Amino acid sequence: MTEKTPILSVQDLVVRYSTGSHTHVDAVRGVTFDLYPGQSLALVGESGCGKTTLGLGLLRLLPRMGSVPSGSMQYVGKNGKKIDVLKLSHGALRRWRWEEAAIVFQGAMNSFNPVMRIGDQMADTMRSHLVGGVKPSKSVIAEKSAEMLRAVRLEPKQVLSSYPHELSGGMRQRVLIAISLLLDPRLLILDEPTTALDILTQRAIVDVLAELRERLGFTMIFITHDLALAAELADRVATMYAGRIIETGSVRDIFSNARHPYTAGLINAVPPVTGELPTLASIPGSPPSLASLPAGCAFRDRCRFAEEQCAKTDPVLDLIEQRPEGMQHSAACLRWQEVHSKREVVGADV
């Protein structure tokens, strides 16, 4: 059972990239959600919809041209204290990351220092933090590093003394997961952690993540293009489109009862594993440019449900089914009542 207070509460978050001295784009445009302890939220959507930007924004890891002009992020720490993430000082933020919240990036190689052994990189991460209120000793660091490597099913003896290039892509990705968990964060964000890997390696990492979650009970945001992975690893799904969450609900609600034509289209574009192969439909067109979003609904040019009103109103998330602990099903579509998912929605005619 999860507790009743969200671990993370995000309100109207905007993430902006400046693109020139007087120009900018908002890659995240007013995102609101609550995440409860132990939940796993999959963030899905097409390339460029703002998934990574949202993940980086949540950890305040944006590049220099990125900023958060408005919105709020409240986080409840291990000690039960509320933390206003956007107000954390530089030092407090450094501690908050790793000790409370960590992120695993796609493309493991870039996250390592190529000339440092894995053991030293793990030690470096731990040394600048407190463990149980004190600076960790060499033996604590060695013990914890080995424990976390074993937890991701790697042999510490071999891996600790290796350089990143001596490990396979799958091993490196596991090491990154081990490093991210060194300081027992309560919130783990994974940005496409398996995308560059072959299918068997991908499978192994998904199994490791499911096992770790079960054992350590951290809360997870899992960013992925892969709906099958989302269904497997998440309790909840949020679909993003042009910087907004346009539908959210439990895995079951999203997969069997999607009510936003875009989510329904995404689901219909995935072939079923069993049964007859239906005519798969892709979603016509491509996402709008963030620099010149049309008035009204950002999806309307690609939507076969679009009507006159959709050009005038930019719909907000409308409640479809109330459920506890952030699991409610909502969709930002004026016509969600007419959208019935499962392969009839975006049919062969599109």
Ligand SMILES: Nc1ncnc2c1ncn2[C@@H]1O[C@H](COP(=O)(O)OP(=O)(O)OP(=O)(O)O)[C@@H](O)[C@H]1O
């Ligand atoms: N540093 C940056 N400066 C300006 N615009 C950026 C920057 N980084 C990302 N963007 C823009 O922000 C939008 C969202 O990008 P983001 O990388 O968050 O998408 P994504 O959903 O993670 O995509 P993908 O699935 O390809 O990883 C895109 O339109 C992108 O062009």
Ligand SMILES: [Mg+2]
């Ligand atoms: Mg991304």
